[in-house]
Amino acid sequence: MRKVLEVILLLLLLVFTHAKGTRYSPPGKPALTRCRSPEKETFTCWWEPGSDGGLPTTYALYYRKESSDTVNECPDYRTAGENSCFFNKNDTSIWVNYNITVVATNALGRTFSDPVDIDVVYIVKPNPPEQVAVTVMEDKGWPFIRVSWEPPHKADTRSGWITLMYEIRVKLEEENDWETHLAGQQKMFNIFSLRSGGTYLVQVRCKPDHGFWSEWSSSSYVKVPDYFHREKSVWILITVFCAFIFLIVTWLLHMNSRSLKHFILPPVPGPKIKGFDKQLLKNGKSEEVFSALVVSDFPPKSSNYEDLLVEYLEVYIPEEQELMLEKSMDLDVSCLKSEGSTSDSDSGRGSCDSHTLLMHKCDGVKEGRERQAEEARRHQKDWKEEASTYSNVDSSPDMSSGRVKTWPSVFSPLPRYSSNQQGSLETAKQHYLSDSLFRPSSTSSCHTQPGHGATEALGPSYWECGLSNKQPHLLHPQGQAQRQLQAHSDDNISSIGRKPTPAGLPSPALRSTEYVEVQRVNEEDMVLLQPVSGRCGDVEGYPQVPHGEDYSKVKGVDGDNMLLLQREVREETGNCDTPSTVATTQKPTTCIHSAMPVQGEAVLGVNGYVDTATVFTLPTY
Amino acid sequence: MHLMRAIKQGQWAVLLWPYLLITSIPLDCRDEQGGLSRCPSISQEKLLDRVIQHAELIYRVSEESCSLFEEMFIPFPLQLQRNQAGYPCITKALPIPSSKSEIQQISDKWLLHSVLMLVQSWIEPLVYLQTTMNRYDGVPDMLLNKTKWVSEKLMSLEQGVVVLIKKMLDEGMMTTTYNEQGLFQDDGQPEMLEYVMRDYTLLSCFKKDAHKMEILLKLLKCRQNDIHSCA
Numbered sequence: 057m058r059k060v061l062e063v064i065l066l067l068l069l070l071v072f073t074h075a076k077g078t079r080y081s082p083p084g085k086p087a088l089t090r091c092r093s094p095e096k097e098t099f100t101c102w103w104e105p106g107s108d109g110g111l112p113t114t115y116a117l118y119y120r121k122e123s124s125d126t127v128n129e130c131p132d133y134r135t136a137g138e139n140s141c142f143f144n145k146n147d148t149s150i151w152v153n154y155n156i157t158v159v160a161t162n163a164l165g166r167t168f169s170d171p172v173d174i175d176v177v178y179i180v181k182p183n184p185p186e187q188v189a190v191t192v193m194e195d196k197g198w199p200f201i202r203v204s205w206e207p208p209h210k211a212d213t214r215s216g217w218i219t220l221m222y223e224i225r226v227k228l229e230e231e232n233d234w235e236t237h238l239a240g241q242q243k244m245f246n247i248f249s250l251r252s253g254g255t256y257l258v259q260v261r262c263k264p265d266h267g268f269w270s271e272w273s274s275s276s277y278v279k280v281p282d283y284f285h286r287e288k289s290v291w292i293l294i295t296v297f298c299a300f301i302f303l304i305v306t307w308l309l310h311m312n313s314r315s316l317k318h319f320i321l322p323p324v325p326g327p328k329i330k331g332f333d334k335q336l337l338k339n340g341k342s343e344e345v346f347s348a349l350v351v352s353d354f355p356p357k358s359s360n361y362e363d364l365l366v367e368y369l370e371v372y373i374p375e376e377q378e379l380m381l382e383k384s385m386d387l388d389v390s391c392l393k394s395e396g397s398t399s400d401s402d403s404g405r406g407s408c409d410s411h412t413l414l415m416h417k418c419d420g421v422k423e424g425r426e427r428q429a430e431e432a433r434r435h436q437k438d439w440k441e442e443a444s445t446y447s448n449v450d451s452s453p454d455m456s457s458g459r460v461k462t463w464p465s466v467f468s469p470l471p472r473y474s475s476n477q478q479g480s481l482e483t484a485k486q487h488y489l490s491d492s493l494f495r496p497s498s499t500s501s502c503h504t505q506p507g508h509g510a511t512e513a514l515g516p517s518y519w520e521c522g523l524s525n526k527q528p529h530l531l532h533p534q535g536q537a538q539r540q541l542q543a544h545s546d547d548n549i550s551s552i553g554r555k556p557t558p559a560g561l562p563s564p565a566l567r568s569t570e571y572v573e574v575q576r577v578n579e580e581d582m583v584l585l586q587p588v589s590g591r592c593g594d595v596e597g598y599p600q601v602p603h604g605e606d607y608s609k610v611k612g613v614d615g616d617n618m619l620l621l622q623r624e625v626r627e628e629t630g631n632c633d634t635p636s637t638v639a640t641t642q643k644p645t646t647c648i649h650s651a652m653p654v655q656g657e658a659v660l661g662v663n664g665y666v667d668t669a670t671v672f673t674l675p676t677y
Numbered sequence: 678m679h680l681m682r683a684i685k686q687g688q689w690a691v692l693l694w695p696y697l698l699i700t701s702i703p704l705d706c707r708d709e710q711g712g713l714s715r716c717p718s719i720s721q722e723k724l725l726d727r728v729i730q731h732a733e734l735i736y737r738v739s740e741e742s743c744s745l746f747e748e749m750f751i752p753f754p755l756q757l758q759r760n761q762a763g764y765p766c767i768t769k770a771l772p773i774p775s776s777k778s779e780i781q782q783i784s785d786k787w788l789l790h791s792v793l794m795l796v797q798s799w800i801e802p803l804v805y806l807q808t809t810m811n812r813y814d815g816v817p818d819m820l821l822n823k824t825k826w827v828s829e830k831l832m833s834l835e836q837g838v839v840v841l842i843k844k845m846l847d848e849g850m851m852t853t854t855y856n857e858q859g860l861f862q863d864d865g866q867p868e869m870l871e872y873v874m875r876d877y878t879l880l881s882c883f884k885k886d887a888h889k890m891e892i893l894l895k896l897l898k899c900r901q902n903d904i905h906s907c908a
Contacts, residue, residue, distance in 0.1 A: 096777070097777050145777070145778060146776075146778070149775040149776050150776060150777070151773075151775050151888070151889055152775050177885070177888060212777075214899065214906060214907070215899040215906075215907040216892070216895025216896060216898060216899050217777060217892065217895070217896070219733075219895075265733075265737070266736075266888070
């Protein structure tokens with residue numbers, strides 16, 4: 057009967073299993089999740105069961121210590137809860153490896169988990185610190201929080217069995233960010249910089265020197281009292297102080313508003329012209345304004361007008377006298393001055409200076425006279441306009457109003473101005489050309505008025521205006537004359553450079569700085585020249601003309617209406633040249649020593665001197 | 678004249694003051710006997726504290742070295758199997774108790790002796806470890822420096838423990854002399870992994886033993902203060 061019952065039961069079971077469709081299987085593989093020791097004296101291991109295979113499954117934990125070969129089973133399955141194994145003090149050895157395995161068993165079989173090696177020393181996770189106390193304390197009026205705690209009661213820190221380190225975190229109640237502080241091994245910590253009136257949360261946790269952090273302790277709440285009034289008083293002080301400073305600054309600015317305005321927005325400088333009165337201009341009376349600019353004694357309208365006329369005009373501009381001649385011109389004077397001016401001091405002397413330019417005087421007295429007139433009349437006009445009056449010459453505009461140009465000594469010896477008008481014209485032309493050639497360069501950079509070649513020397517010291525290239529190119533039209541000249545420029549410059557004299561003229565053995573005196577103008581309108589005796593090539597840069605040199609004393613008048621002149625004896629140097637005049641008459645000339653007969657008019661000077669520059673006949677020796 | 682002489686003598690005194698200090702301080706003075714001792718030797722407590730500090734530092738640095746080594750040279754699957762490579766810890770045979778209860782039962786004397794044994798047994802292997810470390814490719818300087826530091830500190834720890842033993846137990850001990858023949862011989866050219874595992878085991882074992890030393894010394898200190906409160 058029993059046997060039958062058992063068989064029937066088995067059959068029923070089988071039927072049931074088949075009917076339901078479930079299959080029983082051995083248990084799934086369990087896994088040890090973790091092992092932890094709270095105080096390094098005991099430890100617990102937990103595992104995760106696998107599938108139970110449909111059948112009731114039991115789990116067993118087996119361990120083997122490192123030093124022994126015996127396999128032991130877990131002594132306590134209950135204390136630590138479900139699926140756990142608890143090792144008490146007696147079963148726990150530190151510094152010893154445990155080899156732990158969990159086995160799941162059911163009716164159909166058993167499954168071993170993967171073995172795990174642990175050393176209790178390295179799996180310590182203590183409990184959170186206990187008795188966390190938070191108090192608000194004051195430090196000279198500023199509050200701070202003092203947090204104190206105790207280690208978990210199980211951890212034996214007193215004997216040194218475990219050494220714990222602590223960590224605190226704080227946050228305001230309404231915020232989300234924690235502020236973390238590491239506290240080391242101490243059991244107390246201060247927190248400063250609190251917000252007044254705020255509520256703070258404090259938590260503490262601990263960790264052994266080797267192991268895992270504990271959980272955070274439960275939050276402790278603390279409220280910081282208000283100390284707002286202290287902050288407020290400071291702010292009030294600061295505000296008052298700032299307002300005071302602001303007032304002072306404003307007052308200072310107000311006092312110095314004008315100078316500040318000048319500093320920030322400097323006024324535009326107005327024109328400063330001597331004698332120019334802005335008020336007059338504003339009033340609208342231009343005549344008055346300009347009349348102030350006019351120098352009263354220019355142009356000279358005296359009876360000595362004739363005195364000013366010279367038959368040959370040798371105009372040069374030493375630096376001091378430049379302003380006198382061109383006072384009305386707005387010129388870039390610096391460009392025009394020459395540092396090494398080779399002009400002599402002999403203005404108005406009867407000599408065609410080879411190195412001081414301007415052929416015209418040699419050409420003819422009429423040009424000189426013309427020029428004087430121009431100068432007298434139109435000292436304010438543009439140079440260019442004046443230049444156009446010189447139609448007889450291919451005038452470069454710089455030929456105007458007696459602008460003096462001293463030819464550079466490179467060109468020395470310059471040809472002697474002959475009585476040959478053609479020759480001198482040509483010379484003049486060549487000089488013009490050279491001058492014009494140079495001038496545009498100067499104007500290109502200096503923007504001088506065309507016609508102010510002024511005292512131009514070739515040296516780099518002269519071109520203050522930065523003549524970068526010496527190629528003659530005319531940058532701006534200066535009249536048709538210029539353009540005509542341009543074509544000849546290259547040739548002329550080279551010719552000038554190479555030939556000391558123009559082609560047509562025989563070159564006398566003259567030094568560059570030699571003066572030539574006009575002895576007379578003969579019937580054919582030729583100027584008879586005579587070198588200045590005694591000068592012998594010396595250049596004297598005296599601004600003033602020594603009167604004694606050019607004039608001869610009248611000794612008397614003889615019967616033939618001849619003036620007996622007595623020349624002043626002058627010191628004569630040993631190297632007194634005996635140049636020959638290049639004159640059509642081809643008369644030799646010598647140094648004058650004695651009186652000479654006078655023909656024609658004789659202009660008597662004031663003190664008995666006759667200006668030998670006017671009418672003289674050549675001594676026929 | 679007197680002043681000059683005094684100055685001269687003073688000069689000599691100033692120049693030779695280190696010698697004065699040395700002559701007046703015997704190196705191993707005994708402060709136990711006699712009333713006032715002229716010897717400014719360190720007190721036992723302070724000495725014990727310093728020894729404990731040494732042990733703590735040694736443990737910390739060895740832990741860092743071990744983890745560094747593990748990261749760099751040990752493949753991940755092998756990291757969990759610490760002592761399964763067949764290289765047991767060299768100090769396995771030392772009779773050191775392994776549970777707290779057992780440790781609390783041994784006497785001070787045995788505590789100290791255990792510590793000394795541990796220290797002395799590790800001096801040579803650490804020196805050896807220094808040389809083998811250089812064999813690895815790309816070993817960081819930090820690891821080498823740490824190993825070197827630990828080795829040196831261990832030697833000074835040994836000296837400290839010897840002095841401590843002398844003070845507490847009045848026993849004279851001999852410090853180890855470094856000899857070329859170590860426990861480890863460079864046998865042939867085994868596989869690199871063998872080397873690595875062996876050295877890794879060495880480091881791990883040393884780390885554990887450093888911890889042992891620390892714990893033992895701390896227990897000893899607790900006992901010195903109050904034997905009853907050390908549970």
